[in-house]
Amino acid sequence: MRDFSRSNEIQARLHEVVPGGAHTYARGSDQYPEGMAPVLVRGSGARVWDCDGNEYVEYGMGLRSVTLGHGYGPVVEAVGRAIADGVSFSRPTELELLAAQDFLELVPGADMVKFAKNGSDATTAAVRLARAVTGRETVAVCDQPFFSVDDWFIGTTAMNAGIPAPATVGFRFNDLVSLADALDAHPVACVVLEQATALHEPAPGFLEGVRALCDRHGALLVFDEMITGFRWSAGGAQRVYGVRPDLSCWGKAMANGFPLSALAGKREYMELGGLRTDAARVFLLSTTHGPETASLAAFRAVVAAYRDSDPVGRMESSGRRLAEGVNAIAADLGIADHLRVLGRPSCLIFTTRDPDGVPSQPYRTLFLQELLERGVLGQSFVLSAAHTAADIDHTLRACHEAAVLYRKAIEHGSVEGLLNGRPVAPALRRHAAPRRLADRLTD
Structure with a gap:
């Protein structure tokens, strides 16, 4: 029998100071057998070690955010070089331009990008932008597990205490009729979905049909690439399936576990959050830590790894x-x-x-x-390129x-x-x- 005594002691203390005992619900001790929720201290490649000295082959890889392995050398080295010269400044850095250029070379159909820290930052910014563009409030959301911690989505889940009723309507994946019905019944600002999931590929013509329905009803099409980005391909699922959204949202593996997300999209929409518009400006994304140098350097090293291997x-x-x-x-x-x-x-x-x-x-x-x-160790068998x-x-x-x-x-x-x-x-x-x-x- 493995010893989890130190992990259990630390986990108990975590519950005293952190609601839920973890900063992500999916990392909670209730997601693991009782008394067997390891508290980790380090990782290398696809292996991790807990505070009791137990070693594991890890799956899930940081909730799918690590594709190159823990402690991947080129990423660590790039981050070390970057932070030695400072992390956060009062003006943009050249690194922001270089990272944006790298991103836009990968993602078909995206003209502009803005970086942030969490996936929810990006998806909520997309919803806000779509509402400003269309003058509508309702969001059509696919019946997929998760899109945001913000009210517009969490209000549709079982954990909706303290959240006003969201202006959200649902539709089913691979069911164009259900989407058409939603768009006929409501003035929808945007349609939000993942193009594919671990278990479900888009049926022939489904994504093309979604694109056509959005165009017909004047709704923006938003693809969530949090999981598919850098797992389906470096250019995301939109490069695999060939359908172009109006906006797309990225995160997780784009920086191999470093905190980075992105909203990308067509210039005509993204510029509404900029300085080259005469329309009422959209408060798109404005984050202190979105452009910090560590995560942008990590992202560029990830891009290099995908280019060279x-x-x-x-x-x-x-x-x-x-x-x-x-x-x-x-x-x-x-x-x-x-x-x-x-x-x-x-x-x-x-x-x-x-x-x-x-x-x-x-x-x-x-x-x-x-x-x-x-x-x-793993709630799934989501692996990385480091699994030997x-x-x-x-x-x-x-x-x-x-x-x-x-x-x-x-x-x-x-x-x-x-x-x-x-x-x-x-x-x-x-x-x-x-x-x-x-x-x-x-x-």
Whole structure:
């Protein structure tokens, strides 16, 4: 059994000083088996170490923000050179121009870009800009997991306490009729969607149809490239699928984990936030830390890595081997209908189902528990270009041993006696239960 005592002690203290015990809900201890939420101290490549000295092959890679690996040398070196000359100034730096030029060379159809820090900065700026352009308030949002921490989106989720009812209407991915109905029923400012997800590719003609419907109804088309950017390609999913949005929003892997996001788009819209317009100006993005030198230097080093090598190809090759290996293990054990790896090879997830074939949090938690015991950390199998053949071998061995326990639970019809503690729970839920913590520490 692995020792998590120091991690548990620090996690308990984190809950005393940080609401939820983490600065991102998806990083919360309720997303891991009870008493087995490692507190990390360092990483290298695809490996990480916790404060108890445990080593893991990591998946998820900073919530999909790391594609080149932790501590990737050229990024670290570029950042070191940049920050030695200062991080934040009262005027733009030449680095801002160079980074913008690099970005616009990658992204088809984007004329201008503005950098920020969080993905929500970019998506909310896109919504604000679209509302100013169209004079409309309603936003049409695809039925995909997450777009922003701001009211216009979070107000549509279960965690909507304290948020006014948002002017938002939904539509279904790969369903042009549902989008057409939404646009017919409401004066929509913009249509926001991911062009693809780990599990869902756009059906033939779907993205082209979305583009045509936006044009017909006078709504701006906004693509969220937070996950697809630098995982589908360096130029994002719009380069893969060939449909051009009016605006696109970027973040996560564009700086290999350094905090950087971007709003990009057509000049006629982006200039409304600038000084070359006679129209009422839009407060587009204005951030103190958006242009700091560390993240922009990291971004330029990432661009160089994608230009000079093939990180996406390496992720897809490793991902295919991992998915095929785990699925073969499940098939050999007779549990292929219950445990399965799915998704784009660079963005894999695993599904866990109970004896009746129903998606199950208890069975998911059991699988996570057994992987953690065997040195594999991850709520998914999202990997990076730094995952080596040895990392995949390690993961497949761990998955085989975990799957043997999983089959035992399927045969018994329950995880009872095998799962320690309560199951994980959805990150965005209305109440802390079923993973509510006890009240404050008393020591």
